[in-house]
Amino acid sequence: MSTQTYTGSCHCRAVAFTVDLDLDQALRCNCSICTKLGAVWAFAPKARMTFTSGADALDDYQFGQKRLHHRFCRHCGIESFAEGVAPDGTPTVGINLRCLDGVEIEKLTPRLHDGRSL
Template identity: 85%
Template structure:
């Protein structure tokens, strides 16, 4: 697969966005929050994401080393993306692929990431 533009949203659609992602880069993390959330992620530079609506509806949650800002909708509670900084200093967004329109997560082969050990 190559990079494509996808649209996504939270459950109530208060938060909506467009993002350029390569779904071949999907990963599934085993840290405490990702395990409970059931998210499958793909990451991209923050410049590849446009928040179309819902900036005022976003909550922020951090835990552990507080390197990621987990952004969830204050209305429906769905975390559709997270923001952080890549090791090279690039502002980055992690998109919950379950929030993208037209993406069947069950057909992807995400690589496993051991976030529990961090």
């Protein structure tokens, strides 16, 4: 696989977007929020994500060191992405791949990120 353009949304589809991702880079994480959320993630520069609707429906959840913004739909509650700043200063989004259209999560082979230990 290589970088392709995907569409995604929250459950109620108030929040919808397109984003360029390489699903070979998928990861899952064992940190406190990922354990409960069950998301599989892939990352992209924020500039590669475009909202087609609902940017104004997003709410924000932060915890711990508050470096990441967990962005969820205020109508249906689904966290379709998180955002933060990469070590090189690039605004970056982590997309919850379960929110993409037409992606079969079970066919991906995400590597484990040991977020619990960080």
